[in-house]
Amino acid sequence: MKRARLIYNPTSGREAIKKHLPEVLAKLEKAGYEASCHATTEEGDATNAARIAIERGYDVVIAAGGDGTIYEVVNGLADAERRPKLGIIPVGTTNDFARAIQVPRSVEAAADIIAAGHTMPIDIGKMNEKYFINIAGGGRLTELTYEVPSKLKTMIGQLAYYLKGIEMLPSIRATEVTIEYDGRIFEGEIMLFLVANTNSVGGFEKLAPDASLNDGMFTMLILKKTNLADFIRIATLAIRGEHVNDRNVIYAKANRIKVATKDKMQLNLDGEFGGLAPAEFVNHYRHFDVFVPAGKLPDDPANQ
Numbered sequence: 494m495k496r497a498r499l500i501y502n503p504t505s506g507r508e509a510i511k512k513h514l515p516e517v518l519a520k521l522e523k524a525g526y527e528a529s530c531h532a533t534t535e536e537g538d539a540t541n542a543a544r545i546a547i548e549r550g551y552d553v554v555i556a557a558g559g560d561g562t563i564y565e566v567v568n569g570l571a572d573a574e575r576r577p578k579l580g581i582i583p584v585g586t587t588n589d590f591a592r593a594i595q596v597p598r599s600v601e602a603a604a605d606i607i608a609a610g611h612t613m614p615i616d617i618g619k620m621n622e623k624y625f626i627n628i629a630g631g632g633r634l635t636e637l638t639y640e641v642p643s644k645l646k647t648m649i650g651q652l653a654y655y656l657k658g659i660e661m662l663p664s665i666r667a668t669e670v671t672i673e674y675d676g677r678i679f680e681g682e683i684m685l686f687l688v689a690n691t692n693s694v695g696g697f698e699k700l701a702p703d704a705s706l707n708d709g710m711f712t713m714l715i716l717k718k719t720n721l722a723d724f725i726r727i728a729t730l731a732i733r734g735e736h737v738n739d740r741n742v743i744y745a746k747a748n749r750i751k752v753a754t755k756d757k758m759q760l761n762l763d764g765e766f767g768g769l770a771p772a773e774f775v776n777h778y779r780h781f782d783v784f785v786p787a788g789k790l791p792d793d794p795a796n797q
């Protein structure tokens with residue numbers, strides 16, 4: 494019998510998962526799995542739980558939480574040679590990855606997608622020793638994702654990020670970097686750089702408009718040093734995906750990217766603190782099979 498392990502963050506989002514657990518487990522059992530779950534207890538626990546699921550040979554591992562929980566689960570699974578299929582139940586404040594794979598923000602609907610059994614291959618990124626599934630980045634602006642207190646997120650959700658962004662905007666400084674991407678080089682001052690696996694980043698769904706989930710390539714975006722007025726203009730363009738041709742933006746595909754800086758630069762992986770530069774990003778082609786709705790995603794080989 495196939496076995497599924499649900500790893501859920503009981504504090505995620507507005508603590509939405511807890512009351513739906515019996516239905517989720519029942520749906521999995523009905524789909525033919527022997528299902529069990531693990532509630533995470535603290536930061537890092539989802540990674541440990543995922544490693545244990547590998548040791549115990551689970552066929553499916555499901556991450557239920559926000560992007561932070563998915564990130565931790567991915568890091569517990571990604572080094573294994575035989576990796577379980579990955580399911581996502583989005584109950585966080587930011588659910589960028591779920592949005593990118595069109596898994597709805599309803600516990601029951603997300604569980605139905607896993608029960609239906611359709612998967613597609615997805616690339617992931619590795620930065621130095623850590624993996625990310627959605628987005629990596631650096632620059633002062635990306636730091637706001639972990640400056641938002643968790644309690645505030647639980648209370649007011651996505652709004653907490655925007656409030657923090659407005660608060661930080663006037664103080665954002667540029668960083669001098671050297672970025673090497675597939676043999677090309679950029680040297681100069683930047684506001685931020687992003688290395689995206691998907692098109693869905695921080696609620697901006699068109700930030701990397703042509704990112705593919707499984708072409709073996711990252712979409713890289715560099716925002717050069719700008720003044721505040723230009724910055725706001727480009728952010729507004731980014732809502733519609735019209736920033737990619739702006740003269741302050743470098744937008745390119747690459748599967749290996751190296752970032753070096755003389756200043757201290759914090760790196761961000763899937764919204765979590767990922768260490769300090771220098772960094773090397775490597776794309777791992779079709780590393781996971783992820784449950785997605787059938788017939789919806791253009792990158793799904795089943796729809797091509």
Ligand SMILES: Nc1ncnc2c1ncn2[C@@H]1O[C@H](COP(=O)(O)OP(=O)(O)OP(=O)(O)O)[C@@H](O)[C@H]1O
Nearest residue numbers: 505506533534536537558559560561562585586587
């Ligand atoms: N029992 C727990 N108590 C406190 N924190 C926890 C617990 N379990 C996991 N965490 C931590 O909570 C962090 C945020 O979780 P998660 O991403 O699932 O949801 P979120 O708070 O809605 O945030 P977001 O969706 O913005 O990432 C994770 O980085 C994880 O390490």
